[in-house]
């Protein structure tokens with residue numbers, strides 16, 4: 001079955017009485033060149049198993065199933081059950097779990113099925129929940145090698161910005177703590193059915209074996225980072241004190257201890273500098 005062919009998609013969906021739900025971010029890929037490239041990246045390090053989030057009608061799933069020994073998909077929309085049974089009928093190495101990826105225990109899914117195997121995650125993510133899914137995957141420290149995901153271009157640029165550059169934000173720091181992100185390629189809005197209002201990019205997140213900085217209080221650090229980047233135009237003294245956890249004087253003193261100017265903004269600081277300021281604050 002040519003699952004990126006709009007005619008085939010319409011036929012399968014109509015037969016099963018399926019209508020797209022915008023609230024679930026259902027924009028299905030119809031550009032045939034995208035999924036093979038995503039799937040190649042997902043198994044580039046010899047991964048045997050891939051977890052896919054949101055298979056839709058299975059266009060990316062089929063490419064993953066051709067390359068990996070096993071594929072487990074997590075799909076929230078039960079209406080896709082008959083559709084996926086039909087579109088993935090030729091593959092005996094695919095399992096679809098119906099549920100919300102934010103609520104399922106993905107670590108347990110990997111432990112039960114793929115213990116000791118090289119596993120990666122691959123997905124064309126629903127736009128309404130992109131960052132929470134990425135952070136959930138990274139923060140739960142899953143035993144995975146990489147995450148290959150399609151996200152809005154703007155989100156990709158922010159995630160893959162250099163920490164310490166004008167384009168960076170709290171999400172840049174958080175993602176870079178767990179992995180090395182890179183933009184792999186861009187995908188135009190016309191590559192989807194129905195087309196979204198924005199262009200997309202596929203990014204690769206290569207999981208780091210060790211974080212780039214040593215932190216004694218990760219939770220506290222990320223809370224500090226969120227408030228530091230919360231008001232981007234303000235200096236760190238003003239933004240990092242805005243949630244009431246640290247006084248302006250304390251931030252000023254921490255900057256001095258870290259040999260940084262009092263007027264500095266969060267976006268100008270490297271990961272090491274952010275960690276130094278936080279540890280001086282503590």
Ligand code: SAM
Nearest residue numbers: 027028029054055056075076077100101124126
């Ligand atoms: N992989 C397909 C493709 O590339 O054409 C579909 C991608 S579509 C952008 C996002 C998919 O994620 C939809 O199938 C949607 O139903 C599913 N989805 C949305 N929220 C989800 C969640 N919380 N957990 C699991 N799947 C979800």
